[in-house]
Amino acid sequence: MFPEKKKYNATWILVAAVLLIEIFKLFPAAVEYLYTNGFYKYYSQLLRKAFGWFPFSIGDLLYTIAIIVALYKSIKAVIKIIRARFSWQVTKNSLLAGLRILLAVYLLFNISWAINYARKGSAHQLEIYVDDYSVNDLQTLASVLNKKTTEAVAEIQAKDSTVWYHFPALANACRESYIEVNKKYPFINYRVLSVKPMIYGKAGAFGGFAGYYNPFTGEAQINNGMPGNSRSQVLCHEMAHQLGYAAEEEANMIGWLAGRESKNPAIKYSAYNDMLVYTIMDLRRKDTLAFKTFRDSLPGLVKKHYQQNKDYYAAYTNSMQAHLDAAYDTFLKANGQEKGKKSYRFVIAWLIAYGKKYGWEAL
Known part of the structure; x- marks a missing residue:
């Protein structure tokens, strides 16, 4: 007994x-x-x-x-x-x-x-008020990010983008990005690097995962088979999770803040490109005409990389993804993220709040 x-x-x-x-x-x-x-x-x-x-x-x-x-x-x-x-x-x-x-x-x-x-999180630390946004706000953000991304494209030299394709170099470049952003925002203080390529990268691709943070081992991991242009920003995102930014939109925000401070133009471009794509895709849902105008004005490199990413994930599309997406959506909602998988793109609200507080050119 x-x-x-x-x-x-x-x-x-x-x-x-x-x-x-x-x-x-x-x-x-x-x-x-x-x-x-x-x-x-x-x-x-x-x-x-x-x-x-x-x-x-x-x-x-x-x-x-x-x-x-x-x-x-x-x-x-x-x-x-x-x-x-x-x-x-x-x-x-x-x-x-x-x-x-x-x-x-x-x-x-x-x-x-x-x-x-x-936790209170990044909005509290950045002293911004995150709220719903208008189509005009979205158009303004798209315009600013398009300009910033175009400037980043102009800075990229052939050797800069090689960092995307060698994981040790990529890991060090992302760590250096966090060292740089810490000078501007002391609360973003990354110490002790622990980043890895996923062992089951292809399995992750079939599940639609570009990377993940393992809370039981503290490792930030990415699918090293994805198109190179996405790797640095995904890794910066996962490193933000390591710092305790659990919500996906906040990890996106912190990862972007780190990426844009990089001394490597390719890492900086990846950060801006990622946010620009989120913004343009949201604009497509809310104002088709404005979306087409912005789409046509995008730098050629952005269009090329967007197609590369689209083709990559299309190659791994399968019937199980809908079920995995639903399960992950439920997981996020169970942890207080009411928007579920949409939380990733809700970083747009953070960017707009940041632009309104500190000026659009501060983005």
């Missing part, structure tokens, strides 16, 4: 711990001060020190092992229930064991990173 009682007690302890975490997340100021700039700041650096020196993705291997073990345990539990002829006691114990595992993983996920979803 005693071991059974211990299992029940463990279940209730895990439930109580999860509830305490959820209550704590109701207080953004406390999360920002005690967790993001307290515990998480040092814990994440510890993870990066522990796993960053490995030349391959420990996170990918960890997920592989976890999936294999989960399948094995699930099959074993089902067989046990069938052999017991669906005994309520055996079924209940199996379900409770599964619940304890899920609660433990959820608890670790939150402690390791996900509490950051509840």
Whole structure:
């Protein structure tokens, strides 16, 4: 009886711990001060020190092992229930064991990173008020970003873009971008590099993933098979996640701030190009005529890279993506991102708020 009682007690302890975490997340100021700039700041650096020196993705291997073990345990539990002829006691114990595992993983996920979803975040740090925006705001942003991207294109020399295609050089260039942005924004303070190419890059492409942050190992990872022009900005985005910017639009904003400060024109171009594409695509949804005008005025390099990205992902389009997209959309919404996958492009609202506060030329 005693071991059974211990299992029940463990279940209730895990439930109580999860509830305490959820209550704590109701207080953004406390999360920002005690967790993001307290515990998480040092814990994440510890993870990066522990796993960053490995030349391959420990996170990918960890997920592989976890999936294999989960399948094995699930099959074993089902067989046990069938052999017991669906005994309520055996079924209940199996379900409770599964619940304890899920609660433990959820608890670790939150402690390791996900509490950051509840922080005050970049809008608070940048002192901007993020709100809905008009079509006129969108047109203004598109015009400014088009100009900035065109200027970046003019600066690019042949040797600059080689950084996209050699991962060690790319990692160092993105780290240097964060060193530069820290001079302007001290709160963006990146320490201890831990960035990796995904082991299962092609599998990620089939799932529509360009990169991801592993909260259990602290690694920022990208699909190194994607078109080169996207790689630096995706990596800057994932590095922003490492700093505790959990929301996708905020990671986009911080990644852009870092990328635009790069001394390498190709990295700078990638940052502006990424934001320009988000803006133009949003304009297409809201003002077709204005979209066509801006589309025709885009630099040739932007059009070329847009087509490259479109062709790349079209080659991996499959029937499973809709289900994976729906699952990821649900995951984001469950973590407080009401817009789900649309959160990525909601960075537009951050850019517009930034432009209104500091002047459009400050973008």
